[in-house]
Amino acid sequence: MPASWETLQVQSTARVDLVDITARVAALLPGGAEGALVLFTPHTTAALLLNEHEPGLLQDLRVWLERLAPAGEPYAHNRVDDNADAHLRAVALGPSLVLPVAQGRLALGRWQRIFLVELDGPRTRQVRLRLLA
């Protein structure tokens, strides 16, 4: 449980994929936990995101990420590794979240769900978690 850093392994199944990890995160919280839960993904082509889990919206998010940093541009990074679009999208979304925990539960809004955003998959990714009191 997150009194030290815990790690979740998350498997993505497409180059761009949104994996809902809310239930797995919630299951790590012990009864009576109070504080702020930090989530961090140690990757430069993945990110974390908090929003609604509605299939149409997930499709809109994929289209929006493609417009935010299109694949197929003449990126300088692509002389090294053909994934600059994934890095730029990860920068826009960010690698961490800080979430409220009260009475042993995530105190999220009704529609908020936690997503690992895969931007250069499919791969196995990590999410590190720790509860701050």
Place this chain on the structure above:
Amino acid sequence: MPASWETLQVQSTARVDLVDITARVAALLPGGAEGALVLFTPHTTAALLLNEHEPGLLQDLRVWLERLAPAGEPYAHNRVDDNADAHLRAVALGPSLVLPVAQGRLALGRWQRIFLVELDGPRTRQVRLRLLA
């Protein structure tokens, strides 16, 4: 005071609105508080933002949000609820801030102010706060 989670109620007055909550947040800090203040908004079509409170800039931010995720596109989510643009803008801005507190005061830069960003209002929104030592 934020040794547990406190909640502010914030009223917005337009579909897209930037509400400066700096003074209300500062007023919650007890004398001598030290640490990091976490702010979190439990909504999927609102966000938090830290930047300058200058009327021209607030107008620029509204124009920029419209360009970042235009209203009136054929979003898939709009078959469910006509606000996909608001969700995408909330994802870009994010639901939380972590701010320095020292000697009982927000240790912000001279021009930094805290805004609740309403993206699908007008509504009453919540901001949850907790001081981490």
Place this chain on the structure above:
Amino acid sequence: MPASWETLQVQSTARVDLVDITARVAALLPGGAEGALVLFTPHTTAALLLNEHEPGLLQDLRVWLERLAPAGEPYAHNRVDDNADAHLRAVALGPSLVLPVAQGRLALGRWQRIFLVELDGPRTRQVRLRLLA
């Protein structure tokens, strides 16, 4: 060391500049530190970013920031101060990071480096840091 707020001074050398501060941040951590490191920059035209330090990618990031909020638009803020583009880019990137620390070291991914992003330089900027246990 970050049991209270520490400050780094960071010098930028161009209007838009990405300064890798990873080694300076790591050097502040005492042996055995455990927790989450909060980094915060008290400016409205600078930001913090975590991603790969590869010269081509840094060039791509500068091009991408220019497209995200172009200079030379008729911004309302520019009647006050000619840097609205810098404010908008700072909003997109954000003023803070929360990073894992374990056994006295930053527990980052292999390719993750910490950058102060200058958006209206060259200037001397501050980064405030504190370890939360």
